[in-house]
Amino acid sequence: MRIADGIHRIGDGTVNAYLVVEGAEVTIVDAAMPGHWSGLLAELAAIGRTLDDVRALVLTHGHSDHIGFAERARGRGVPVSVHELDAALARGELPNPAKGGGPIRPLPLLRFLWLGLRRGGLSRVKLGAVATFGDGATLDVPGAPRVILVPGHTPGSAVLHVPGRDVLFVGDALATYAVTNGSRGPMIAPFTADPAQAIASLDRLDGLDAGWVLPGHGDPWTGGVGEAVRRVRAAGPDGMGRPAV
Ligand SMILES: [Zn+2]
Ligand SMILES: [Zn+2]
Secondary structure, eight states: OOETEEEESSSSSSSSEEEEEEEEEEEEEOOOOOOOGHHHHHHHHTOOOOOOGGEEEESSSOOOTTTHHHHHHHHHOOEEEGGGGGHHHTTOOOOOOOOOOOOOOHHHHHHHHHHHHHHHTTTTOOOOOOOOEEEOBBBBSOOOOOEOOTTTSSTTTTTEEGGGGEEEEEEEEEEEEEEOOOEEEEOSSSSSHHHHHHHHHGGGTTTTTSSEESSSSSSBSSHHHHHHHHHHHHGGGTTTOOOOO
């Protein structure tokens, strides 16, 4: 699905992966669940590209619902990278650091779990190997995303800024949809390891401008980075999975 010029989304908004298209070349941002592989191939075909045009798969963090098809892509020659502080998590060497998911409503959570069953996202998804990047790096991949480390959701959670496309990929640094209860609006994502740290990390986005804030879960936010961050702060550290109103 086309989001903006050169930006495409894979998935229905519950769990998202994205494409950045730069000329003939493509960067994938996050890898959703293993079963989203067919959606990846379909989206590439829809824009006249193939896996051979994909130069990189960049992960916002090491959670299994973001590295779904990454190992399969790696097997097809696509370099995969993640922030160095999440590499062990992405390789499945560490347990998920999240202790809980915040408030739950059964139907949306069941929907997420059902998606996981259908798409294979709840099985033990991990990477055999992964390259790493550090805070502040500008990645030498299509779109040239700049890395902003925002620890809290996981220790190595990274926001990827693509100024040339007016896009900020926020991963789960904030979500606009809570898979645990169906709430919508900017909030601390469910399954955040350290919500207070996650909110403090959003200071690093102050002053950033992006017309498109694209989360790992939920629809695009077009109300400005500052307003998204303001709402997350307003809900406070107890606001995991609860948007401010
Ligand atoms: Zn996550
Ligand atoms: Zn996630």
